[in-house]
Amino acid sequence: MITAGLGLKPQHYDEALTCDAEGLWFEVHPENYMSAGGPRLAALEAIRERRPLSLHGVGLSLAADADPDREHLAALKRLVDRFEPFVVSEHLAWSTHRGQHQPDLLPFPRTHAALARIAANVGRMQDALGRKVLIENPSLYLPLTGHDLDEVDFLKALVAQTGCGLLVDVNNVFVSASNLGYRAETYLDALPAEAIGEIHLAGHAPDEGGSDLLIDTHGAPVAEPVWTLYRRLIDRIGPRPTLIERDDDIPDFATLMAERDRAAAMLEPVLEKAHA
Amino acid sequence: MPELLDFQDAFVAALGGERSALSPWLAPDAGEAGLSVYRNTIAKGCVDALAANFPTVLSMVGEDWFRAAAALFAREAPPTGATLLDYGKDFPAWLERFPPAQDLPYLVGVAHLDRLWTEALFAAEAAALTAGALAALPPEALAETRLALHPSVRFAAFDAGLPSLWSSARAGHDGLELSDQAEALLCVRAHGAVRHRVIGEAETEFLRACREGQTTAQAAERVLTAHPAADLAPLFAGLIADGVFLDIDR
Ligand SMILES: [Fe+2]
Numbered sequence: 001m002i003t004a005g006l007g008l009k010p011q012h013y014d015e016a017l018t019c020d021a022e023g024l025w026f027e028v029h030p031e032n033y034m035s036a037g038g039p040r041l042a043a044l045e046a047i048r049e050r051r052p053l054s055l056h057g058v059g060l061s062l063a064a065d066a067d068p069d070r071e072h073l074a075a076l077k078r079l080v081d082r083f084e085p086f087v088v089s090e091h092l093a094w095s096t097h098r099g100q101h102q103p104d105l106l107p108f109p110r111t112h113a114a115l116a117r118i119a120a121n122v123g124r125m126q127d128a129l130g131r132k133v134l135i136e137n138p139s140l141y142l143p144l145t146g147h148d149l150d151e152v153d154f155l156k157a158l159v160a161q162t163g164c165g166l167l168v169d170v171n172n173v174f175v176s177a178s179n180l181g182y183r184a185e186t187y188l189d190a191l192p193a194e195a196i197g198e199i200h201l202a203g204h205a206p207d208e209g210g211s212d213l214l215i216d217t218h219g220a221p222v223a224e225p226v227w228t229l230y231r232r233l234i235d236r237i238g239p240r241p242t243l244i245e246r247d248d249d250i251p252d253f254a255t256l257m258a259e260r261d262r263a264a265a266m267l268e269p270v271l272e273k274a275h276a
Numbered sequence: 277m278p279e280l281l282d283f284q285d286a287f288v289a290a291l292g293g294e295r296s297a298l299s300p301w302l303a304p305d306a307g308e309a310g311l312s313v314y315r316n317t318i319a320k321g322c323v324d325a326l327a328a329n330f331p332t333v334l335s336m337v338g339e340d341w342f343r344a345a346a347a348l349f350a351r352e353a354p355p356t357g358a359t360l361l362d363y364g365k366d367f368p369a370w371l372e373r374f375p376p377a378q379d380l381p382y383l384v385g386v387a388h389l390d391r392l393w394t395e396a397l398f399a400a401e402a403a404a405l406t407a408g409a410l411a412a413l414p415p416e417a418l419a420e421t422r423l424a425l426h427p428s429v430r431f432a433a434f435d436a437g438l439p440s441l442w443s444s445a446r447a448g449h450d451g452l453e454l455s456d457q458a459e460a461l462l463c464v465r466a467h468g469a470v471r472h473r474v475i476g477e478a479e480t481e482f483l484r485a486c487r488e489g490q491t492t493a494q495a496a497e498r499v500l501t502a503h504p505a506a507d508l509a510p511l512f513a514g515l516i517a518d519g520v521f522l523d524i525d526r
Contacts, residue, residue, distance in 0.1 A: 031358050031359045031360070031361075032359075032361065034359040034361065035359075035361055035362075035397075035398035036398060036399055036400035036401075036427070037398065037399055037400045037401035037427075037428075037465075038397050038398045038399070038465070039397070039465075039468055039469060042468070058358070059357075059358020059359070060358070061358070063280075064280075064284060065279060065280035065281035065283075065284060066281075069357070069358070071357075072357065072358055072359075075359075094284065095358065096358070097284045097285075097287075097288050098285075098288075099356060100288075100354045100355070100356060101354065101355040101356060101357055101358055102288070102291070102318045102354065103317075103318055103321030103322060103325070103355060103358075103360060104314055104317045104318045104321060106287060106314060107287075108280060108283055108284075109280075109283055109301055111280075113279055113280060114280050117280055141309075141310040141313040141314060142302070142306055142310030142311060142313075142314070143302070143303035143305055143306045143310070144301050144302065144303060144306075145300075145301055145302065145303045146300075146301050179310075207309060207313065209309060209312055209313075209316070211307065211309030211312075212309075213309050213310065213313060215313060
């Protein structure tokens, strides 16, 4: 049974290997393992022998107006073949542009043309990997005009056209809703339950630059309103593998496990109900 | 309706300060803050990657100096791929031209050595030649063998004691002094973790000969010609123990 998992960090390799929590799994960014060799790959291999693994891509740039980078896709395929993850995911965002890479998840106007391009890119990714992938909703900071579809309809169309699934980041929904002024509950309630294959929970912070924006920092514990939204989501759709994402200001393993255990405990009654 | 690529062009121009390029797509309530968030996240991603790959440079110049320099470098030479593991190949050369680094004469060399260490860390796996496997070779076969270097082997020679200075800084010591003794640094990852050690001119010469595809006998002769006092047996045993040679096909 796969319940709640943790983003795996190199400083926690030893504890991740020996931890005996039931249902625990790990997620990594494949970009951090795209090397010819090295101790990180060896550590991941050892952990994978004991735990399910998810590969969560941050750099394929599916929302760029360009084909996914062939070398990147080939490197991803090698990792998928080697580590046999139970989930492979990417973002509804772009980061590459004319040969340069901006290490961030950038927004775009959700036009019909963008949908056609991104659906083609998701299709290329799935074809190259020979499997279904999950696409994650981004955190948004800039109100754009020119959208033909709202984000939920865009994601639904992507699912319908490519057969991909969705990774719902509840913190991203909370952050985007706050930044762009819509209701997070309305957004979550409209997502197609059957398409959702994974849930992310992470922490955010107010903008240090002094604006009203919330920043998806992955540098703090999951906020209470995000836990509340999570409760609402799993009560509606049922249990899903749920990840605590932490990428900055990383505490010790036990602190992260406490958050992970909270998600696992919330999943438990939902799991029982689903199996009743 | 303009296409996605037009939007990307405009967005990147706006990130670079040309906000008006993006105005066709900006909602009336779009403030400057949103773009700044993206700008800061991108800069942080690049700077964090450089900090991870140049820890000795960072320890010498301090957090503020490093992050300011790294942000400037990232603007001039953004990553070309999504994997930031080896970002910063050109950072040492860039530091050489960076005016504020001119007061820190050994910084470029230190950056170069950090880079060697990182390359060794992510190089391909391969079995290293062991002393046991070597002992099984008849002596005349050893002399004629061309020993290939392990894929993780990196070394660089300096006409001063930069490798010792780098090693001390890497180990967290301060009060660093630069000797005028010529030295080289060897990094290799044949047994799990990267190992590094300061080596002399004779060992460096031996490694160079092997890298150029010479036989063991030719390499030994080359070392002894340049350094007649070199003691070859312990030199060779040391390199074997480090795992610098690729296992031989038998
Ligand atoms: Fe996420």
